[in-house]
Every structure is written in structure tokens, then in C-alpha cells.
Amino acid sequence: MLEEIRTKVMNRFPKVVAFADSWTNDISPMAMSVLNTNVEMSMRVEIKWNGDIGYEVKDGRYKHVVNLIQGTCTYKILALKGIPCAHAIAIMHHDEANPLDAVSTGYRKETYLRAYGNFLQLTTNMEMCPETSNPKVEPPPIRKMPGRPSKKRKKELGEVSGCGKLSKKGKIMRCSVCKSTNHNIRTCPNKPPATSKGVATSQVSTSGKKSRAHIEKQMLQARVVKEVPRSNLIRLNPLKQCNNLNPLNHFKQQWKVAVVVEVKKVQEINLRG
Structure with missing residues (x-):
């Protein structure tokens, strides 16, 4: 590559001198x-x-x-x-x-020719250059640095982390109660008093009651399917007390009775909600 650059510059100098000779004035x-x-x-x-x-x-x-x-x-x-x-x-x-x-x-032409007045001289091939007895220039030895090597690159100033979230730098934080920028909800003077459970009285609404009823409904429905074990049905109505009934039919009847009882409880909660 260096040889190509030297050849290109060497061939350019005569063209520059010929261009200066074509000027009409100085x-x-x-x-x-x-x-x-x-x-x-x-x-x-x-x-x-x-x-x-x-x-x-x-x-x-x-x-x-x-x-x-x-x-x-x-x-x-x-x-x-x-x-x-x-x-x-x-x-x-x-x-x-x-x-x-x-x-x-x-x-001016005099300055122009002085800039290109030093021509590059011809050189022979590298194979024809004389060999030297001086030691070769080797790279410095690799020295192990102390400490654990870092696996992450050093980020630039102001670069956001690659966790998928936007940076909050430059964003104005406001209080969620009074919408002021001087404090947050913990030190807000207009913060409503909290109840014994740690929830503000002004924040309790009918939507919260409905949400608790909905959660209780889901828990009862899950108990109908999962939390009614067969052992409890058999323990309440043992098979040894039903000599005249088929054990399998007796088990199915008791299972249906338990499901009906749980469904009635769910319906009562829906009426209350």
C-alpha cells in the first residue's frame, strides 16, 4: 500500500508542474x-x-x-x-x-512551484534492500492486569443502559397528590391520613370493595375445583354406612352435593357485590 502511494505521488508531481506552466499570469x-x-x-x-x-x-x-x-x-x-x-x-x-x-x-506561481519542487527519488525492490544485523522490533510482553477483567464496555457520558427502559434523566418528577415538583407523596402536606391498615381513607371507594368481592369469588371457584378432596367426601359419608348403594354412584352424588353448596356461596357473594 505504501508503495502504491509513493508511486502515485511521484507521478503527480510532473503533472502539477505542467499545470503551473499553463497559467496566463503569475x-x-x-x-x-x-x-x-x-x-x-x-x-x-x-x-x-x-x-x-x-x-x-x-x-x-x-x-x-x-x-x-x-x-x-x-x-x-x-x-x-x-x-x-x-x-x-x-x-x-x-x-x-x-x-x-x-x-x-x-x-502565486513561485509559491506553487516551491511546494512541489522536491521530487520523490526512485527506489529499488524490498528484496534487494541490504539486511541489517540489528535486532527486530518486537511488541512489548503481555502483562496480566490486577483484578477481575471487565466484561462490559465502558459507556459514554449520557448513554442509557440497554435494559429496555427509558432513562428518567431530565424528567420532572411530581407529587402524585398535589402535582407539585418540590416534594413527593411521602412529604406532601396535603397527604390524606392513613387508616390502621396503612391505606388512606380517601382512597377507599366502591371499586375497591368490588375488587375484593371479585377476588373472593375467584377463590371460592378455585376451592370448588381444587380444594374439595375426595377423602373429605368419604369421611363425611363413609361407604360402610351405605351398604345398599353402589360405592361409585354414592361418591358421585356426594361430589355433586358439595359442588352445589359451593356454587350457592358464590351466588350469594355476587348478590352482595
């Missing part, structure tokens, strides 16, 4: 294009002289101050690019000066 074509554009713009400005070294140039609704001795203009293009702006060119035409003389030396 200034580069790019700088001349910008200068010609500023010359056309300088024909639309008005000049006022203070009698000393300063000029006031009016360009539309803007006014700029130009000092040719110091080489400054309040438009700042002259100091930024090194090419005279339209205001400076208008003053040069007023003083019968040549704007080409005010162009920076970085755009």
Missing part, C-alpha cells in the same frame, strides 16, 4: 476567478474619503471601512482569503492601484 486560475468576480461587484459601491488614510464604502444598506495601508476591511474577506474584496478593489481603482499586487503570495 496568479493561480482559482484566485483570478474570485478576483474577477469581486471586480464586477466593485462597480456597484459608493466611496467616501475622510482625507487621510481611511475610506468609507457604502454597499447597499451596509457601510464598511477600508484601510489600504494596514490591509484591513470590516467585511473581513480580505484578511480571510487573502484576495481583495469588492470594497478594497473599488478603493484601489480610485487610487489608480493594481488589485493584482494585493493578492496574497500563497496564490
Whole structure:
């Protein structure tokens, strides 16, 4: 790769020198294009002289101050690019000066050729290079660092964790009672008093009663299916007391009776709720 870069740069230098020979004057074509554009713009400005070294140039609704001795203009293009702006060119035409003389030396042919004057010399193949007796440069030995190695990468400043939750950084926290930002529910002055069970009296509503009745209903339904063991049915009505009945039929009848009793309890709770 380095050999390809060296070859490309070596072949580019002769083309750069040939391009400099095609210039029509001592200034580069790019700088001349910008200068010609500023010359056309300088024909639309008005000049006022203070009698000393300063000029006031009016360009539309803007006014700029130009000092040719110091080489400054309040438009700042002259100091930024090194090419005279339209205001400076208008003053040069007023003083019968040549704007080409005010162009920076970085755009001139002499500076351009000096930058590309050091040509790259030819080299032989690496296989033909002489061998050295000096020791080879080896990488430093690997040293085990103390402590357990980290498995997670170091996160950047302000990076959220990858747990799937949004960060609360920058979010305004408010009290759930009075919606103020100065405190939370624990230190809220408008917090309602709590009951003996730790629940605020104002928070108890009919929806809470219905939810408790619904939970009790679900528990009874689960007890009908799961918590009525066969041993209890047999213990209440032993098979040895029913000599004239089929044991299997007797068990089914007792199971149905237990289910009917539990269903009645559920219906009573629904009526109360």
C-alpha cells in the first residue's frame, strides 16, 4: 500500500508542474476567478474619503471601512482569503492601484512551484534492500492486569443502559397528590391520613370493595375445583354406612352435593357485590 502511494505521488508531481506552466499570469486560475468576480461587484459601491488614510464604502444598506495601508476591511474577506474584496478593489481603482499586487503570495506561481519542487527519488525492490544485523522490533510482553477483567464496555457520558427502559434523566418528577415538583407523596402536606391498615381513607371507594368481592369469588371457584378432596367426601359419608348403594354412584352424588353448596356461596357473594 505504501508503495502504491509513493508511486502515485511521484507521478503527480510532473503533472502539477505542467499545470503551473499553463497559467496566463503569475496568479493561480482559482484566485483570478474570485478576483474577477469581486471586480464586477466593485462597480456597484459608493466611496467616501475622510482625507487621510481611511475610506468609507457604502454597499447597499451596509457601510464598511477600508484601510489600504494596514490591509484591513470590516467585511473581513480580505484578511480571510487573502484576495481583495469588492470594497478594497473599488478603493484601489480610485487610487489608480493594481488589485493584482494585493493578492496574497500563497496564490502565486513561485509559491506553487516551491511546494512541489522536491521530487520523490526512485527506489529499488524490498528484496534487494541490504539486511541489517540489528535486532527486530518486537511488541512489548503481555502483562496480566490486577483484578477481575471487565466484561462490559465502558459507556459514554449520557448513554442509557440497554435494559429496555427509558432513562428518567431530565424528567420532572411530581407529587402524585398535589402535582407539585418540590416534594413527593411521602412529604406532601396535603397527604390524606392513613387508616390502621396503612391505606388512606380517601382512597377507599366502591371499586375497591368490588375488587375484593371479585377476588373472593375467584377463590371460592378455585376451592370448588381444587380444594374439595375426595377423602373429605368419604369421611363425611363413609361407604360402610351405605351398604345398599353402589360405592361409585354414592361418591358421585356426594361430589355433586358439595359442588352445589359451593356454587350457592358464590351466588350469594355476587348478590352482595
